[in-house]
Amino acid sequence: MASRSNDLEGIAIRVSDVSKTFKLPHERTSSLKGLLVNFFRRTKTFEKQKALQDISFDIHKGDFFAIVGRNGSGKSTLLKMLAGIYIPDAGTIYVDGKLTPFIELGVGFNPELTGRENVFLNGALLGFNHRDMDAMYDDIVEFAELERFMDQKLKNYSSGMQVRLAFSIAIRAKGDILLLDEVLAVGDTAFQQKCYNYFEELKAQQRTVVFVSHDMGAVRRFCNRAVYVSAGTLIAEGTPSKIAERYEIDNLESVQKAEAADAGPKVSNLRSVRTKIVEQTADRVVIKVLYTSKDDLSMYAGISVIRDGFSVGEINTLPQVLVGDGYIHYSLDITPFNPGMYEITVALFAQKNRELVSLGRNKSRFIIKGRDDTRGASVKLADTWSHEV
């Protein structure tokens, strides 16, 4: 861990030896009778769960700081501690500057109120008064693209519309330090693009942002520093690419374990297909496509390479009759790809009408290690720069 001076110059948040334990009642004693019974028995009916243990790190002013970790690792608890929603049992949290009070999008939205009323309520939670909100109202509605719906009740909004509205308000937040919890987990592609634009803006303004996400693409792209939290302890701290890679490797291992355990009975179909990565070198990944077919249909196998939920490339075999059990080897050149985690899905299509006849039951994953600060997204663009003065 980096050495820490006592000097707080340039520090936005300093977390020092913070621990938090939650008491989890076995059977929630929220009744006086339970309390009395337990008092006389003198037994503990709760379990102590150590949510966070001796966490220390610094966030500097202007940092775009990522907190990475699996579900239940304690990263959201940590964010709530930074926000002052939870109080640490031990340790201190020093904060210099005004925090935005929001952790999630759309908190406090009431389905029984109209969109307009919700905007004002949400704005008040962010610290704006009625006059501030009046001034910003039109911009918010326009940005959310919901002009026609503002007098309808929120319960009649689609979830996408709700997210758009919440996001339009949230980006008005004025605090010195922004806390964002999984904002990317909701919404469609267009919404994510808006999020990315907003992040770019925050970066340009050198605002301090603490960002919790599972999206390693975004962590690599926007953050300049990151910590990795696992089972309540901080296990790594460093550059986003290093942390993201470690997270992806850990994640991959546990997913593979789960899938290996889940190799249950085959689907009682005529056909099934799955993939397996058999070899990975610096420039090649060898994928084994295992198929089972009970008839003699002429078909072709296609694989797609997926990153962050989007297909970045697809390829298929020529049609041929596949019968019984067999496998196809496919050797994929990975040099055109940037570092990151990729998924492989497979499907079988009938030659006639290109009809989908079987979809792969699993996803194989591979990680391309390394870092390249000059490139982003999946495809490695090969070009040269020239500076002309």
Add this chain to the structure above:
Amino acid sequence: MIVNKILSRQNRALLRELVTTDFKLRYQGSVLGYTWSLLRPLLLFCILYVVFVKFLRLGSGVPHFPIYLLLGIVLWNFFAEMTSQSLGSIVVRGDLIRKIRIPRWIVVISSSVSALINLLLNLVVVAIFMVLNRVDITFSVIWLPFILAEIYAFALGVSLFLAAAFVKYRDVSHIWEVVLQGLFYITPILYPLTLITNVTFQKLLLLNPVAQAIQDARNVTVTKDTLTIAEVFHSAGARLLTVSITIVILVLGILYFKKEAKYFAENI
């Protein structure tokens, strides 16, 4: 300093939004909407009038007894409504408490303000009946705001305590229901205090700040024929007793709430 912080621009804005939201939601889907705030005390008055004045002839000795009765009920309803609504306020707004760092007390204050607005509307109805009944309105009415402030302070102390305790112990709501019911009967609301002939009991009953305040409010607005704490104890200074009780309850309520507020997010 502290007052500045409490009444900061953000907090006032938030309070306003929470209170208006509360009001909007309360009358949502009802045809008459806000009119119910006035209609309710009006209908209540009709019932009280028929039952207590025509059937029971309870307070025949007290001038303007129906209004005397209505004022008592209105003040009691305020106390009951404010405490029972505040009791659940923190738990009901659990989503806010768990996810946003807003001052926790604002949530309780907002439900108390909703009750306060209702009280003022009800008092408008009472005032209308006073004029219709040709009640002599004297200068002593200027004491009414102080009396209302006392009930509010007492109710706030109780509310803060209940709201914080309810987060941990859900029995509190059932207990408070019973306690409120009991308090209702040992407070001279439906009957004139003179019905109780034992002076010691009269004194004990009036140590309840709500009872004292109701009697005083009737005394300064409706009729001087109201037994107040000053008369029962034969000293105007007796009011200091209930005022002190009110202050103690308020301070204890604030302290307990402050102590528990830190852990609301994890205990809800």
